[in-house]
Every structure is written in C-alpha cells, then in structure tokens.
Amino acid sequence: MMSDENDRLMPRGTTAGGGEWPAALAYWRTLPAEDFDDERRAEISRYVSRISSTIENWRLAVGGDAAAAVKLVLPIRTPREITVRHDLAMTVLVNCAFDDPAAVLVLAHKLNVMPLDRYQRARLATSWLVHNVWLASRRCRSFARGSLDFRVRRKGGPG
Numbered sequence: 001m002m003s004d005e006n007d008r009l010m011p012r013g014t015t016a017g018g019g020e021w022p023a024a025l026a027y028w029r030t031l032p033a034e035d036f037d038d039e040r041r042a043e044i045s046r047y048v049s050r051i052s053s054t055i056e057n058w059r060l061a062v063g064g065d066a067a068a069a070v071k072l073v074l075p076i077r078t079p080r081e082i083t084v085r086h087d088l089a090m091t092v093l094v095n096c097a098f099d100d101p102a103a104v105l106v107l108a109h110k111l112n113v114m115p116l117d118r119y120q121r122a123r124l125a126t127s128w129l130v131h132n133v134w135l136a137s138r139r140c141r142s143f144a145r146g147s148l149d150f151r152v153r154r155k156g157g158p159g
Contacts, residue, residue: 022047025087028094028107029116032127041098048095051088061092066100069093073106078113086114097128104132 024047027040036044051062060068072089079086090110097103111125 028090033131066096066103069096
C-alpha cells in the first residue's frame with residue numbers, strides 16, 4: 001500500500017486507452033540516480049520508446065538524442081505543481097541522462113527548481129551530480145585504455 005506522500009507524487013489521470021499513467025513517469029522525481037538499476041533503466045526505456053509525436057524535437061528526444069531532450073526541458077518554467085506534461089519531458093530526459101553528461105546537468109538543475117520537498121530536491125539533484133562524476137570517470141578510464149591500446153598496436157605494427 002502506498003503512503004499519502006507517495007500517492008501525491010504519482011502521476012494523475014489516465015492514458016488515451018483509459019489505463020493509469022505508469023509509475024515510471026514519477027521516477028525522475030522520486031528516485032535518486034543510484035536507484036536506477038538495469039531493470040528500472042529498461043523500464044524507462046520501454047516506456048519512452050512507446051511515446052510518439054509529430055513534433056520533430058520530441059521524436060529525436062524519444063529516439064535517444066540527448067540534445068533534443070535538453071531542448072525539450074530547458075524552456076520549462078518552474079511549475080506550481082508537476083503535471084503529466086512535466087513527467088513526460090523529464091522522463092525522456094532521464095532516459096538520456098543515464099549516459100549523457102549534459103542531460104545529467106540539466107536534470108539536476110531542473111530538479112533543484114521543481115515543487116518538491118527541499119530535502120528531496122537536494123537529494124535527487126545531488127545524486128545525479130554524483131552520477132555525472134561517475135560518467136566522467138568512466139570516460140577517462142575508457143580514454144586511458146584506448147590510449148594504451150593505441151600505443152600497443154603501434155609498437156606491434158609495421159615499422
């Protein structure tokens with residue numbers, strides 16, 4: 001059974017088919033970055049892949065274009081309350097933020113201005129900033145391995 005607080009945070013309304021909005025729409029504002037395991041990431045990805053739009057930027061963002069997702073979210077002003085429109089845009093951004101540092105920074109910034117409990121805002125935004133540090137360290141290790149591999153290949157190659 002859900003608490004009153006969790007119930008308040010869940011998306012309201014129904015889908016075009018009459019079903020409930022999926023809980024995954026609220027993950028961006030309820031779960032810190034470290035709680036997005038492979039299963040939750042796949043759930044977000046499956047949900048986002050079912051979004052369709054006639055708007056080119058939405059199609060690009062849904063397709064995984066992080067710059068397009070950032071372009072969707074940056075113009076959003078601080079709302080009085082979070083609606084399904086916010087949930088959709090932010091969920092598309094989260095889907096990109098798993099692997100894109102710019103999307104992570106925009107997500108952290110937007111979390112800091114959303115109408116959430118201030119401790120929740122700080123906790124969520126900080127978790128994504130830490131995720132960004134992890135992304136950067138992963139890229140550095142990958143670059144270092146690539147550099148090392150490059151040097152090994154050159155030594156072993158024709159003179």
